[in-house]
Amino acid sequence: MPEQRDPSPYDALLLLSFGGPEGPDDVVPFLENVTRGRGIPRERLKEVGQHYFLFDGVSPINAQNRELLDALRSDFAAHGLDLPVYWGNRNWAPYLTDTLRTMVQDGHRRIAVLATSAYASYSGCRQYRENLADALAALRAEGLPVPQVDKLRHYFNHPGFLRPMIDGVLASLAALPQEVRDGAHLAFTTHSIPTAAADTSGTPGDHTEGGEGGAYVAQHLDAARTIADAVRAETGVEHPWRLVYQSRSGAPHIPWLEPDICDHLEERHAAGVPAVVMAPIGFVSDHMEVKYDLDTEATAKAAELGLPVARSATVGADPRFAAAVRDLLLERAATERGGTPERCALGALGASHDLCPVGCCPARAPRPAAAGADWRGPAAEAPV
Structure with a gap:
């Protein structure tokens, strides 16, 4: 049905992931990004990075995200969903801010975000939202339009x-x-x-x-x-x-x-x-x-x-997971239009919330976090 293929008000989907090194020279700079602000010495990061060097300094995660990106685009096209899909990372190229900059330059103003973390936690949800807030603030500082971003719900039980x-x-x-x-x-x-x-x-x-x-x-x-x-x-x-x-x-x-x-x-x-x-x-x-x-x-x-x-295997780019992302996107789009779509979930807990409430997965030190009830926009100095 046409209604099932309507992504409005969204005009793009952002696949937001962690990122990883793609060669030996990337390992320590990548770990510096991950641990920024913790004061960890570079020599210690070299020790921590030894397991990456066992794999020639290459994390599989970026290649796997490219596969998922292709799977999402193929699924959307096969189901008549005309929505571009972009990819940005928190800690390595393509960096989130760079991807959001490209998205707004391409004319996108209402963006749905899928994080490659299925569960609730500070590092698995709110930290992604903090990174979104930082990126939006950077766009505003550059004089660019600031899009609205909505993070899709937790999908651990989809x-x-x-x-x-x-x-x-x-x-x-x-x-x-x-x-x-x-x-x-x-x-x-x-x-x-x-x-x-x-x-x-x-x-x-x-x-x-x-x-x-x-x-x-x-x-x-x-x-x-x-x-x-x-x-x-x-x-x-x-x-x-x-x-x-x-x-x-x-x-x-x-x-x-x-x-x-x-x-x-x-x-x-x-x-x-x-x-x-x-x-x-x-x-x-x-x-x-x-x-x-x-x-x-x-x-x-x-x-x-x-x-x-x-x-056993993770879901990776399984077509059923790509279809789940489409379902999550269309479900949230219908909700934003004022509808009450079916919210698929297995198990006993039911479907998760769309909008993270105030006090959800709090940080030790308060920081702005986008796509939640405590978000006041990129000009905000602190969450409410």
């Missing part, structure tokens, strides 16, 4: 995000030796964050105390449970599972979400589990934190233990 991962877990189970397959444990992995940041993730009503994890943990648990239930329905086997964490990068004295995947593999092996499927549900694509932390480090730990493991 069918187009979960169903490819369900198939990935099923494929990983099938790849295990038959004698250990039915007893395999499912380890759903995501990025560890400080427990304090986890507790304040999501809307103020989602906030918790004592390391319970707020919306960040609740959303991951809901996604994991939905996948595990679907695997049971497909195979007839009840696989035990747990949400575990990876990629910790903070100071040792600061509590972060646990258990770490490598510790978890040791614990499961000691408990007699015959095999483990590692399912990176916290990541949109197989970027460095999947390729190194799971495919290299955790897989080496499993080999040391003699524990059979398989790692």
Whole structure:
């Protein structure tokens, strides 16, 4: 129906991602961008960047974003959706400000934004919104028109995000030796964050105390449970599972979400589990934190233990994910026009909010953040 292909009031979509180095000379400058303001010495960044150098200094993330960009454009064209798609990164080229500058120079004034982070947290949502605010302020300082940007809702429980991962877990189970397959444990992995940041993730009503994890943990648990239930329905086997964490990068004295995947593999092996499927549900694509932390480090730990493991795929540029982005865009467009579209979601939590409320995933130091209820425009000096 024509209504289903109407993206108005939006005139463009921005794919907003993290970015990554594309050669050895990029690694330290990239890490300087990521850690700016933290006072980390350059020599320490060289140490941190060693896992990039194992892959010739190239993170897979930019190539994977190009694939997703192509998938989105193909999906839009195939469904009669006449909307240009641009791509910008927070920490490496193409930089967000440069992309937004191109977009406004191309005449775009109402932009929908898809962040390559599916869950609520400061680093996974509000920090992207802060970067948007910084970029819009830069455009205004240059005397350029400042577009309205709207970030699409969290999609951790959208069918187009979960169903490819369900198939990935099923494929990983099938790849295990038959004698250990039915007893395999499912380890759903995501990025560890400080427990304090986890507790304040999501809307103020989602906030918790004592390391319970707020919306960040609740959303991951809901996604994991939905996948595990679907695997049971497909195979007839009840696989035990747990949400575990990876990629910790903070100071040792600061509590972060646990258990770490490598510790978890040791614990499961000691408990007699015959095999483990590692399912990176916290990541949109197989970027460095999947390729190194799971495919290299955790897989080496499993080999040391003699524990059979398989790692399931992320959604990447799966056509179903591209279709989900189209659905999220058209859903938000219809809402902005005053409609009440169906909001697709699996699991128990329902569809997430469109507009981040005041107090959602707060920063330690208040900074302007676009595309939320606390945004007063690029001239604002601080959020309300």
